[in-house]
Amino acid sequence: MADHISEIWHADMKQNGLMPLIKDLSEHEAIPEEGYVVVDMNPFPTGNPEPRADQQVNVIKKVVIPEHKLISYDLFKTLHDNYNWRRNQNDPTPQKEWDEIQNFLKFAITTAPMEIAREFAASKGYISGSASDEEWIDKLTDLWFAQYEGNSTSLFEHVFIGEEGGTSGRDRVLSGHHFWYHYYINDGPFEVTTFEDSIAFLKHVEVVRSEVSNLAEIITIKYIYTKKDGSGELDLLKTPKGGFFVGLSTEGLLAMGTVAFLEDVNDTDVYLKFDLNGERYSLTVWRTKDNHKHPRTFFPVIEQPVPVG
Secondary structure (H helix, E strand, O other): OOOHHHHHHHHHHHHOOOOEEEOOOOOOHHOOOEEEEEEEEOOOOOOOOOOOOOOOOOOOOEEOHHHHHHHHHHHHHHHOOOOOOOOOOOOOOOOOHHHHHHHHHHHOOHHHHHHHHHHHHHHHOOOOOOOOOHHHHHHHHHHHOOOOOOOOOOOHHHHHHHHEEEEEEHHHHOOOOOOHHHHHHHOOOOOOOOOOOEEEEEOOOEEEOOOOOOOOOOOEEEEEEEEOOOOOOEEEEEEEEEEEEEEOHHHHHHHHHHHHHHHHOOOOOOEEEEEEEEEEEEEEEEEEOOOOOOOOEEEEEOOOOOOOO
């Protein structure tokens, strides 16, 4: 499994992924024709993370998506508003949304990262080596989009969109939300009183990256996320730490998650080591702790993080 994670990352960077560069460190390596993301590891200009009305703070400073890669990100946008983030509330999927899911998966299975995941799935007996595209899509639909917990959540919603979790003291917790691009398109200003955008930072923002690489393949940050439900009600959801593979396409992250969940289908808590660009990481992979053992979430963890400043 460890080799497959690195293989998927490199395949995605050659196809629809965007190279994750670091401001003032590797952004000079940007190739606009291939696309890139610039991450600011110290987003406060003065180094002092105190709120100011005139200060906007964004960890992801710049995203360049060339036209030939846009389809991956446009297809995700058709999915990202299909979910009710409220916990334990029935969230039916109308035919229009099923059609959007199928359109995305029909595209995804043609990409190099998902071809790697398909070979891995066949090696694990999840599908046969001679399975049709339709059979493979059915398996992916069941893995990523089947709903549980009273028809209120799915693996895709939890990982790619995020949802209301439990509570921590007086705070509601943002659960999941491990897709950098969803974070980016909802990124907003520093002032928590401004709700036009969705992400409002805490007074303390923690951004860390790996120790060896000059890329931002994986970062972790702390932030508050404002969510609006179908009735227009706003809520603040706090995440103590969120981990992202920065720059991965939707299908790249889907491929990594598919491999991670098929590596061990029996344990509810799995921690998988892997190497990427000379750095050691781990994947945390969780299933529900009931008899069903539904896939719940996965996210990367940096073994030796380098903090801001």
